[in-house]
Amino acid sequence: MEQQEYATGTTQVAGGTADGHTGEAGRNSTDAAVAVREARPDGPQGGRSAGSAAAPSPDPGLLRLAHWFAAADPGTADDLCTASFGLYPARHFGVCAEPAAGAGADADVSWWHGPTAHAPAVLRSREARPSRGPRRARRDAAALPVVLSGAKPGRPGKHRKPERSRAVAAPQDRSAAAERRIAARLLLAHPLVTASGPHADGFPLIRRHRDWLTERFATLLGYRLVVGPWHARLCKAGLGPGAARRLEHPVTGAPFTPAGYAQLALALALLVDAPERLPLDRLLAAMHEAAPALAAAPADRAMALAALADWQVLTDLPADPADPADPRARTAVLTVDRELARAVPAGPPALADDAADLIRRAAEAEPATAVRRLLAETPAVLAADLSEKQRAWLHRHRHTGPAALADFLGLEAELRAEGVALLDPADELTDLALPGAGTLAQATLLLVERLVEEVRPLPGEPAAGLDLPIPEVPIPDALIDGVLGDLADEYGLPAGWRRDYLADRTALRRDALDLLHRMGLITPAPRGTRPPGWLLRAPAARYAPAADLLPAPGSGRHSRPDAPDAPDAPAIPAPTAPRAEQRA
Structure with missing residues (x-):
């Protein structure tokens, strides 16, 4: 599938196997479907000039979502964002417990009294790094001696689990395995990757191994991977209520408010069918006309537009689009990438009755898929948090289930009496770091x-x-x-x-x-x-x-x-x- 089907009148299931692959995760996955309206004669496929400045009409599903955001409390709004957009990064612990030898596989030892990763030094010296924002994928020079994308080769990376030597594996096979692991980790950390964005170096790897990645993500996690000519989108499922995966301003790190989420969904409702060149004042006026009841503070609108610019849906955005005194804000003409705008929603509310129903539907999956998603996305999975069927599956597959994901993503499994954690000793497959600097x-x-x-x-x-x-x-x-x-x-x-x-x-x-x-x-x-x-x-x-x-x-x-x-x-x-x- 080269491009995400959005304006064709079809309906897709977030977390299913839209590519036709079969597998355990593809059955009974979440039915939070992607709401897709039929192409209209005045839409981008119906003859309207791409350079026209005419105000687009809003997508009804995303407009409905905007109203749900506005009526939600902050915690529910975060969960609704996770369920409807699925753009959250994976989050893992990064420090292995000591002693390292054999400690990870002892499922009879409690976290309360087992090996620890405690560092007694008060001032823990760690290399400073940005606490938020995208981090460029690093390459292993030994595994990838040639960079086909034309980008400069990076320093040897430490973010992968070392490849185990196999007598039957040829060097080219080991290189392909390393490439697949880099691509899989990149998609799990950044579900929307573009050919010109901050992770452009990894995009050729995703394109090269898209068939394998599509099958593995669908089989293990029930995630749909869409790879087009210029972007790759991993459509993640929701994490359920209380997941606390909030969206933050890409520059300041300020958490989104319900009004900010509402403005984000409202802007997307207009941009999915917007012309390629759209004046900023026309977009703001269209947002107000589409939903007068969702009037928000300038800071909320600026936060929403900043997120869209960070995802490259919008370019040529002024530094402060909410400042009416800025002449650039009044005269700016935005460049709209409709393909990326349509790639952002992973599960708009086609079937859900309300926000709570959408959050529930987006997290629904069969026990095996649900547990594997938690292992891949969250720091630790405790058996007491799981339903009876999920707990039974984890007990039966205590070693094989986490091991398959660990091998796929280059992680280390830490088994304990209370549950399982997949660790990333390089501390890169996470959006939060603990221990950390500061x-x-x-x-x-x-x-x-x-x-x-x-x-x-x-x-x-x-x-x-x-x-x-x-x-x-x-x-x-x-x-x-x-x-x-x-x-x-x-x-x-x-x-x-x-x-x-x-x-x-x-x-x-x-x-x-x-x-x-x-x-x-x-x-x-x-x-x-x-x-x-x-x-x-x-x-x-x-x-x-x-x-x-x-x-x-x-x-x-x-x-x-x-x-x-x-x-x-x-x-x-x-x-x-x-x-x-x-x-x-």
């Missing part, structure tokens, strides 16, 4: 180390109501404040932490907990819990020192005194049902 990353890592030491369960303690180890334990709210206070006093000024965080402990707490939540190391307590709070998850223990069964009382001046004999000391409860059922 005040927030250092404070967050120190915070999770001390939380684990304070509240981790005893060895062998089972979860109430589940024949599973304890997946998560509650964190006393006062403990978080006390630990952060101790850390700021002990390490803040000597470590050169940012003074705004040291002056505003509330902001430090908010951002540190947000990072831990996005990395899957903590999760909000189930609905109805009083008081609401956070739960510490078992994978967090991999960043803490080895368990000490006789710990000393806290000595920081913000810490509570040790009181083991207090009659009202709360016991450590455990969830009595899988997290997926609690959220429902």
Whole structure:
């Protein structure tokens, strides 16, 4: 399939096998279909000049999606973006536990008390790198001695699992395997790759191996891969409610608001049939005419247009399109790439009744596909989070399931009693890094180390109501404040932490907990819990020192005194049902 079918009146299923390949993942996949309207006589295929400045009419499915975004709360809007666009990157832990030999395959060891990836140094020296934005794929000079795309060859890359030597494998076979792995990792990290974008060096590899990649993504993950002459689009499925995969401004990193998402969907509704050259003021006027009720602040419109420019749907966008005083903003003429505009939606609401229904439909899949998607996209998969059928599949395929994905993507499988994590020791197949450089990353890592030491369960303690180890334990709210206070006093000024965080402990707490939540190391307590709070998850223990069964009382001046004999000391409860059922 050379181009994505959008204006042909057809309907496609996100996450199915639209290329005709069969496989386990292609059956019973999510039915969040791509809403496609029929070509109209005045559309781009019906004779309208590409250079015309006439205002396009909006796509009804995307216009409906825009209204859903505007009515959603921030968390639901993030989940709706994940379900409808599927442009999120994969996210994995990057540090392997020690000892390395044999530690990854011990499925009887708990994360709470098993090998750790703890680094005792407070000031962890790491090469600084941008915390957000695309990172160019690197090449292995030994595996790829010739760069056919005309780009400059890169330095030897460390982002792949080393190829195992096979006596029957010829050098050209090993080179093809390395190329396929680079292309697969690139698509999983950046689902929309263009021939002229920041990852153009990897685009020829995707084109060269598109048949193999299409079959593997469809079979293992139920993802549809569309490769055209100038772009490649991996249509990912949704991750369900509470996935916390938000879209951010490509320059500032500010998270999208529901109004920003609404403006993004509204702009796309017009751009899928827009002329190639479109004045900016005409686009803004058409957005207002199409949905007067969705009037938004200039910052929300600017954020939406910046995301479209980052995806190369729009070019020639002024630096600040929302500034009416900027003469360039008033006279700018945008170049519209309709092919990319049509490639952005992965599952507009053709079948869904509302936003919640779309989020649910986009995440639906048979157990094998659903678990493999979680393994490929999320830092860790805990058995307690899965449905009964998914948990049974993971138990039966504890070794073979993760191993197939690890080989496909160049990752390392870490099996534990609570679940499985696929690790990327190069720390490249992820949009967030922990450990990391900077005040927030250092404070967050120190915070999770001390939380684990304070509240981790005893060895062998089972979860109430589940024949599973304890997946998560509650964190006393006062403990978080006390630990952060101790850390700021002990390490803040000597470590050169940012003074705004040291002056505003509330902001430090908010951002540190947000990072831990996005990395899957903590999760909000189930609905109805009083008081609401956070739960510490078992994978967090991999960043803490080895368990000490006789710990000393806290000595920081913000810490509570040790009181083991207090009659009202709360016991450590455990969830009595899988997290997926609690959220429902």
